[in-house]
Amino acid sequence: MTEKFHAELKSLKSETLEMAHLGRFMLRTAVDALIRQDNDLAASVVARKEEIHTLEVRLEEHCYQLIALNQPMAKDMRVIACTLKVITASLRIGRYGKVIANIAKKISDQPHIANLMTIPHMADLVIEMIDDAIEAYEKDSIDAISDFSARDDTIDSLRQSIFREGITYMMEDPKSITRCTNYILVARYLERCADHACKIAENVHYMNTGERIEIH
Amino acid sequence: MSESAIITTNNVNLWYNEKRALESVSMKIPKNKVTALIGPSGCGKSTLLRCFNRLNDLIDHVKITGEITLDDKNIQESGTDVVLLRKKVGMVFQKPNPFPKSIYENVAYGPRVHGVKDKAELDKIVEQSLRHAAIWDEVKDRLNDSALGLSGGQQQRLCIARTLAVEPEVILMDEPCSALDPIATAKIENLIDLLKKDYTVIIVTHNMQQAARVSDYTGFMYLGKLIECGKTNQIFEHPHEELTENYITGRFG
Numbered sequence: 001m002t003e004k005f006h007a008e009l010k011s012l013k014s015e016t017l018e019m020a021h022l023g024r025f026m027l028r029t030a031v032d033a034l035i036r037q038d039n040d041l042a043a044s045v046v047a048r049k050e051e052i053h054t055l056e057v058r059l060e061e062h063c064y065q066l067i068a069l070n071q072p073m074a075k076d077m078r079v080i081a082c083t084l085k086v087i088t089a090s091l092r093i094g095r096y097g098k099v100i101a102n103i104a105k106k107i108s109d110q111p112h113i114a115n116l117m118t119i120p121h122m123a124d125l126v127i128e129m130i131d132d133a134i135e136a137y138e139k140d141s142i143d144a145i146s147d148f149s150a151r152d153d154t155i156d157s158l159r160q161s162i163f164r165e166g167i168t169y170m171m172e173d174p175k176s177i178t179r180c181t182n183y184i185l186v187a188r189y190l191e192r193c194a195d196h197a198c199k200i201a202e203n204v205h206y207m208n209t210g211e212r213i214e215i216h
Numbered sequence: 217m218s219e220s221a222i223i224t225t226n227n228v229n230l231w232y233n234e235k236r237a238l239e240s241v242s243m244k245i246p247k248n249k250v251t252a253l254i255g256p257s258g259c260g261k262s263t264l265l266r267c268f269n270r271l272n273d274l275i276d277h278v279k280i281t282g283e284i285t286l287d288d289k290n291i292q293e294s295g296t297d298v299v300l301l302r303k304k305v306g307m308v309f310q311k312p313n314p315f316p317k318s319i320y321e322n323v324a325y326g327p328r329v330h331g332v333k334d335k336a337e338l339d340k341i342v343e344q345s346l347r348h349a350a351i352w353d354e355v356k357d358r359l360n361d362s363a364l365g366l367s368g369g370q371q372q373r374l375c376i377a378r379t380l381a382v383e384p385e386v387i388l389m390d391e392p393c394s395a396l397d398p399i400a401t402a403k404i405e406n407l408i409d410l411l412k413k414d415y416t417v418i419i420v421t422h423n424m425q426q427a428a429r430v431s432d433y434t435g436f437m438y439l440g441k442l443i444e445c446g447k448t449n450q451i452f453e454h455p456h457e458e459l460t461e462n463y464i465t466g467r468f469g
Contacts, residue, residue, distance in 0.1 A: 072465070074465050078454070
């Protein structure tokens with residue numbers, strides 16, 4: 001029976017990885033749609049909202065069933081605990097992708113201010129963090145997430161700088177208020193996505209070592 | 217372990233003829249706590265349990281080295297009063313084994329052997345022991361009925377009451393629920409939790425969920441060695457040893 005359980009655990013993990021990749025894809029595509037002002041691309045992100053929700057419900061259910069039927073312990077228990085967090089974080093990342101896609105559609109009729117400031121760069125860094133967190137979960141390794149604290153600090157600084165820069169553009173030209181407010185919101189959502197990558201990293205660390213850490 | 221230890225083993229080795237069943241076992245059993253011993257069949261957990269009341273003395277060709285102390289006294293010394301030791305360290309076995317006597321006589325037997333003659337005193341001990349073993353309400357109106365008429369779970373709680381009647385300090389339990397259904401098992405598990413207020417409990421179990429549920433400390437044994445011993449939540453959440461990890465996640469054993 002334990003062989004069956006371990007096979008199920010493996011399949012749970014690979015399905016969760018699919019969901020994590022979907023969340024990451026939604027965020028990446030939404031930012032691309034924002035940069036290119038491509039409404040069709042933005043709409044394609046919004047269209048996947050139901051898919052990621054369905055995955056969340058199905059995978060959580062799978063976790064609960066494995067717990068109820070097998071009473072997992074030690075690393076098996078930690079894998080499921082971590083997986084539940086990865087599911088939640090992936091859903092949130094995907095949802096932020098959807099929200100950014102909606103913003104992209106809303107402000108696509110006017111040219112960008114200052115080439116979106118540092119949003120594209122910030123998005124690249126956030127997506128790299130998500131990639132590394134997913135890889136750490138996939139490979140049972142904490143190497144790729146060891147510098148997350150410093151990387152998260154960089155993301156926080158970028159959000160603050162986008163906020164300050166946006167305020168100066170708004171003060172110079174009130175017609176820029178709608179776009180700049182949305183940029184500030186996008187920066188905030190990207191920062192939250194980095195926080196979710198950190199959450200995954202913390203839980204992967206727990207999954208592999210049994211020790212809890214907090215990434216600030 | 218920061219709690220004070222009631223039993224300590226220091227480098228204990230045990231051989232059945234040429235076969236080494238325990239190898240350099242050193243551990244501390246904290247007082248008023250439940251300690252579970254887990255491990256695959258033949259790993260030595262029942263053998264170790266039987267060391268604590270010298271029940272291995274009853275088996276031929278057993279050789280033991282090392283030190284086992286109860287309340288800082290070495291119980292391996294030749295002058296040890298084994299009857300007194302077994303009064304202090306009671307035992308409950310895998311299958312309920314009541315005497316073919318009445319419920320009352322089962323519990324009164326031990327105190328009587330140890331010199332209690334007064335009927336009122338015996339009545340008091342019987343009632344207290346049955347209450348402590350959470351079976352009083354079920355048997356108080358039929359104390360003179362045969363113990364063999366009780367259900368398996370009731371018989372096991374009666375055996376626990378029989379152990380309690382001689383006021384032990386430590387109670388050894390060797391797979392006490394393996395012959396019981398889930399409801400009777402739950403009752404014994406609840407009882408173990410209540411008992412630790414007044415006694416130290418050491419339980420051998422194959423059921424890891426049971427070890428996780430009832431114990432404060434867990435020792436994992438493998439091929440006669442104590443591989444790891446620590447707080448139960450640590451052992452079941454993140455054991456330090458890979459062997460422990462592999463055993464409790466069902467990868468062997």
